[in-house]
Amino acid sequence: MLIELKDIIKNYDNGGVITKVLRGVSLSVDEGEFVAIMGPSGSGKSTLMHTIGFLDKQTSGTYLFDGEDTSSFNDDELARIRNDRIGFVFQSFNLLPRTSVLDNVILPLLYNSSKASQEARAKKALESVGLGERIHFMSNQISGGQKQRVAIARALVCDPKVIFADEPTGNLDSKSGATVMNILERLNKEGRTIILVTHDKGVALHANRIVTISDGEIVSDVLIPEEDRIHSKEIKEEE
Numbered sequence: 747m748l749i750e751l752k753d754i755i756k757n758y759d760n761g762g763v764i765t766k767v768l769r770g771v772s773l774s775v776d777e778g779e780f781v782a783i784m785g786p787s788g789s790g791k792s793t794l795m796h797t798i799g800f801l802d803k804q805t806s807g808t809y810l811f812d813g814e815d816t817s818s819f820n821d822d823e824l825a826r827i828r829n830d831r832i833g834f835v836f837q838s839f840n841l842l843p844r845t846s847v848l849d850n851v852i853l854p855l856l857y858n859s860s861k862a863s864q865e866a867r868a869k870k871a872l873e874s875v876g877l878g879e880r881i882h883f884m885s886n887q888i889s890g891g892q893k894q895r896v897a898i899a900r901a902l903v904c905d906p907k908v909i910f911a912d913e914p915t916g917n918l919d920s921k922s923g924a925t926v927m928n929i930l931e932r933l934n935k936e937g938r939t940i941i942l943v944t945h946d947k948g949v950a951l952h953a954n955r956i957v958t959i960s961d962g963e964i965v966s967d968v969l970i971p972e973e974d975r976i977h978s979k980e981i982k983e984e985e
């Protein structure tokens with residue numbers, strides 16, 4: 747079991763006003779799964795992903811990651827997991843705008859490898875998402891779809907066990923979104939665990955399992971038959 751949550755509660759304290767966001771969530775994800783988390787705005791789906799991805803810490807409950815109980819991990823230990831074992835892809839891309847595509851992908855490697863190794867690994871990751879010819883472009887000189895592919899390359903560069911994607915197609919047109927989903931599907935077939943947050947049922951149906959959350963609680967957890975899944979075909983980019 748790669749991820750196991752037991753009775754996760756997440757509250758926010760705003761000046762003494764307690765907001766209950768996650769209300770006893772229990773969830774397990776096996777290595778190699780492709781899981782979509784769905785729910786309306788304010789349901790807690792992004793908070794759940796942030797908690798699973800160590801961007802936020804639960805108020806109470808147990809979180810086992812790859813067999814390790816992370817409840818007592820300090821900030822340095824959590825940062826090590828974030829950097830070495832998981833990757834993130836966000837709706838807003840989170841790229842440095844006046845920095846090259848290559849240097850954006852190198853960022854997660856700055857503290858753990860030589861410069862030559864950093865560049866080689868970053869180039870390999872960019873080639874894997876079809877951007878080998880764009881490495882010296884500034885990130886503000888490329889399209890939204892290409893930016894999201896750079897973000898995926900950055901998520902891949904440390905060879906993570908799991909990739910978290912938060913509304914990865916939310917800012918993209920349908921063609922660019924299909925390309926991004928094709929890449930995530932391929933990565934899953936190669937053995938990567940993918941956890942995708944989306945409000946779009948059409949995007950969620952690329953996964954083999956859909957977890958629906960409402961008011962901070964899981965209300966359904968459904969395996970999707972292969973014949974009901976959506977598969978994106980690779981779309982050749984126009985130069």
